[in-house]
Amino acid sequence: MSDSRPIHCVVLVKQVPDTHNITGEVMTKDGTMNRGALPAIFNPEDLNALEMALQIKDRHGGTVTVITMGPPKAANILRESLFRGADKVVLLTDRKFAGADTLATSYALQCAVQKLGRFDLVLCGRQAIDGDTAQVGPQTAEKLGIPQITYAESIIEIADGKVTAQRAFDSGTEIVRCQMPCLLTVVGTANTPRPASVRRRMEHKLAAAPGEYTALRAQWPEFETDAALDEYLTRHDLKIPVWTAEDVGATEGSIGLAGSPTQVHKINFVVLESTESKTISPTPEAIAAMVAELVHEYIVG
Amino acid sequence: MTERKSIWVFIEHTDGQIADVCLELTGKARELADQLGYDVVGLLCGHNVESLAQEVIHHGADRVLLADDPELAVYRTLPYARVAIDEARRRKPEIFLIGGTPNGRDFAPRVASALRCGLTADCTDLQIGDYYVKKEDKTYKNLLYQIRPAFGGNLIATIVNPNTRPQMATVREGVMRKPAADAGRTGTVEAVTPSFEPGDFALEVLSRQVRKSTVKLKDAPVIVSGGAGISSAEEFALLQDLANLLGGEVGASRAAVDAGMIDRAHQVGQTGTTVRPRLYIAAGISGAIQHRAGMDQSSKIIAINTDPNAPMFQIAHYRIVGDAGEVLPLIIKTLRERSMEQRDPE
Known part of the structure; x- marks a missing residue:
């Protein structure tokens, strides 16, 4: 029997370019990327992290707060989070964050999580599909001074201030028990994220950050001024809070490009080595000839 | 304490065996260190693992820092990171290489964050x-160029x-070549004493499978790999x-793994x-760069694809423009x- 204390979860999510549709034009000259050139999606494993947090809330009570750091349009994945069951969302956005590597990102996230106050668990996806580094989770845990459970696949128990979880990797599994607060990075096999609830979608369809008011008012002309819209959203708890570097108390030298120890020295377009190659028609004769050649060269035994 | 400038390699091991990738990296570190006039240092944490130190030296290390402690018997993030962070602060290595294993990728960011590097x-x-x-x-001399395929697949970032x-x-394992062991190589083993803090034991490993x-x-002579163009389980069975006929293994691109066609253990490429x-x-x-980076050293490559402009064709020795579902049965x-x-025989 697990204890009945409510568990407060913070989920760190990222909007990522859909890397299935990538062209060379999305990289800018300084080696960072032009995200605008690609469709943006909810990083898949972050959805698994959100689902894990929602399941913890279903079981133990508590709250689920979702934070994303990104450009203003990253508010889209915060709305998605609200539709799926998040209680509160925060958009961490500031031009000063631009160009951050994983170290500068984890520092900004640390500041935001600390501003929230009390939490038991921080969850995030194992890695984001735009970089595949899997570094921001552990780096954020280190900055927060809390232990980490990477590759978390399931929560076995939360009791007595400790979380017991199964970790999964290619070479096997591990069951660990860890004192809370701690940070978990969640793998894609952990669960099937619940779809957006129709009721919650209706309730939160107007949820917006101030940067989106102009666009929103074009859709809802009954709000004649930003102030009127702001007043309405605030009253209905639909205003997505926006936190800047200053709001979270982040030191300027530690964020964005300036706070990033890694620098891009150069970007090379890949020149494929031309190999001596043959075109084989997909006919039985041509295939047989190819196989014969491979046998002759002892490539095929 | 003044020490010679050094390149460190994190020596990971399970059940008394050093992970191949760590010996591969020791070999690479040796190569880089010879260029720079630095030492190669293996960082070995564990319990009763002194016997592994010589193996690290035989593969190219000058020194091994050995933290031998019951608390280090199995890998745990915080105790292992504690040793690395303390020793790195004290000895200031220039370069620190870590195998891209699950534990290595758990350990490295924790250490990098603490060292703010x-x-x-x-x-x-x-x-x-x-x-x-x-x-x-200003020109910064003799930096480590860390080269990886970047976002976008068409680019290599340094x-x-x-x-x-x-x-x-x-x-990742297999990217660098493992050097042959030289049993005649000698080096020093220096014991280091971890100074743990109570918080380092916040996590206990209850069981491990x-x-x-x-x-x-990695060692298969032949690999038959499928990607997004393989649309059904029947077609995958052809692979x-x-x-089987060729005495090889089945591989896959990330697209096939993500589509659930095959287990991730089969993934070939930068992250496989x-x-x-x-x-x-x-x-x-x-043939995205991330995939090609994991297989372009193959002796012979046969590419089968319906799209004549697929990048894979540019590194293939045999190009077959056609549907894999039809071509594979012919082979x-x-x-x-x-x-x-x-x-x-007739």
Whole structure:
């Protein structure tokens, strides 16, 4: 029997370019990327992290707060989070964050999580599909001074201030028990994220950050001024809070490009080595000839 | 304490065996260190693992820092990171290389964050070179070029850390070649005493199950791989048939793994396994750089794809423009007929 204390979860999510549709034009000259050139999606494993947090809330009570750091349009994945069951969302956005590597990102996230106050668990996806580094989770845990459970696949128990979880990797599994607060990075096999609830979608369809008011008012002309819209959203708890570097108390030298120890020295377009190659028609004769050649060269035994 | 400048390698081990990738990295570190006049240092944490130290030296290390303690018997993030962070602060290595294993990728960012230094994941090459910063009109000498395919698939990025030390990078198994052991090499083993803090034991490992992988991609002489162009389980079964006939293994691109066609253990590429088989058959794989980086050293490559412009064709020795679902059966049939002839000489 697990204890009945409510568990407060913070989920760190990222909007990522859909890397299935990538062209060379999305990289800018300084080696960072032009995200605008690609469709943006909810990083898949972050959805698994959100689902894990929602399941913890279903079981133990508590709250689920979702934070994303990104450009203003990253508010889209915060709305998605609200539709799926998040209680509160925060958009961490500031031009000063631009160009951050994983170290500068984890520092900004640390500041935001600390501003929230009390939490038991921080969850995030194992890695984001735009970089595949899997570094921001552990780096954020280190900055927060809390232990980490990477590759978390399931929560076995939360009791007595400790979380017991199964970790999964290619070479096997591990069951660990860890004192809370701690940070978990969640793998894609952990669960099937619940779809957006129709009721919650209706309730939160107007949820917006101030940067989106102009666009929103074009859709809802009954709000004649930003102030009127702001007043309405605030009253209905639909205003997505926006936190800047200053709001979270982040030191300027530690964020964005300036706070990033890694620098891009150069970007090379890949020149494929031309190999001596043959075109084989997909006919039985041509295939047989190819196989014969491979046998002759002892490539095929 | 003044020490010679050094390149460190994190020596990971399970059940008394050093992970191959760590010996591969020791070899690479030796190469870089010889260029720079640095020492190669293995960082070995564990319990009753002193016997492993010589193996690290035989593969190219000058020194091994040995932290032998019951608390280090199995890998746990915080105790292992504590040793690395304390020793790195004290000894200031220039470069720190870590294998891109699950534990290595858990350990490296934790350490990099504490040391406030740069870390590059999944490098496919490491070199030494200079870095000129126009704004400062300054050239940083002898930096570690951390080279990896970048976002976008068409690009290779060279990352540097001009101002922070150590310069940290993870590299996947198989990317670097493992040097032959030289039993005549000698080096020193220096014991270090960890100074743990109570918080380091916040996590306990209750049980561990090691899956003995039946997939032996790395050493397979032949690999038959499928990608997004393989649309059904039936077609995927053809890959297995062909691999069986050729005495090889089935591989896959990330697209096929993500689509749930096959287990991730089969993934070839930058974030999967790097392979150098005698023959690599790429069926329905377009050939993103992340995939090619993991197989372009194969002796012979056959590419099968319906799209004549697929990048894979540019590195293939045999290009077959066609549907893998139709071409694979033709290859299988030819091989079956050949083996029948051999068994039944006329």
